Amino acid sequence: MTGPHDTGGPDGPRDTARAAGRGRGRELWTWVGLTALGCALVLFAATRAWITVRAGHPAGVPGGAGADPAAPTGGELAPVLTPLALAGLAGVVAALASKGFARRVVGALLTVCGLGAGLATWLAVAGDAPAGWLREHDALRGLGSFSWDVVAAWPALSGLGAALMVAGGVLAAVRGPRWAGMSDRYERAPAGGRREVAGDRALWDALDRGDDPT
Structure with a gap:
């Protein structure tokens, strides 16, 4: 006699496995969304101007006339x-297409990319780095003096994106092998199809012999 909560029937383990598979699928696609979002944040922030420049007195121009130099974007500074x-x-796509140990490798590479993006974000606005970039690229156009301010929102957005990339890379390296690969569904489908074909063939063979398959 079994109790009301007995799951020892044939569908119990199957339902448990199916629920676990759905959970891993949700985890995989949540990971895809957050990691891709991190990459997109870095890409977008890199297109914005990270500093504002205020010109002083241009050399040889009395009264300080002259336009402020153009502010560089994050992609130009870094x-x-x-x-x-x-x-x-590309790593997100590669993680979807791979499985097992290969997915761990992809996760490690994603982590490195995120760490590199975070370090580049910090170095781009640290110390006198903006002034060095302006001088190196002759963006001052003869200005005698100038000052700049960091537009904090864009480096912060890039840093957030880099953090999501690092977190996604670590998660893929640790839990990625448990997630299903893109090819798993297609690998299982032919096996089921072959079983159905074999069953149909057995049915027709029985009819040909005059047996009642029912």
């Missing part, structure tokens, strides 16, 4: 940001 974010997006 040229590695865009390639790292694109590499992260």
Whole structure:
């Protein structure tokens, strides 16, 4: 006699496995969304101007006349940001297409990309880095003096994106092998199809012999 909560029937383990598979599927697609969002945040922030520049007195121009120099974008201050974010997006796709140990490797590479993006974000606005970029690229156009302010929102957004990339990479390296691969569904489908074909063939063979298959 079994109790009302007995799950020892044939469908119990199957339902448990099916529920576990759905849970892993949700985890996988949540990971995809958050990691891809992190890459997109870095890409978007890299297109924004990260500093504002205020000109002083241009050399040789009395009264301080002259336009302020153009402010560089995050991608100009840190040229590695865009390639790292694109590499992260490619890593998301690669993680979907791979499984097992290969997914751990992809996760490790994603982590490296996120760490690189975070470090590049910090170095881009640290110390006198903006002034060095302006001088190196001759953006001052003869200005005698100038000052700048960091537009904090864009480096912060890039840092957040980098943090999501790192978290996604670590999660893929640790839990990625448990997630199903894109090819798993297609690998299982033919097996079921072959069983159905075999059953149909057995049915027709029985009819040909004059047996009643029912």
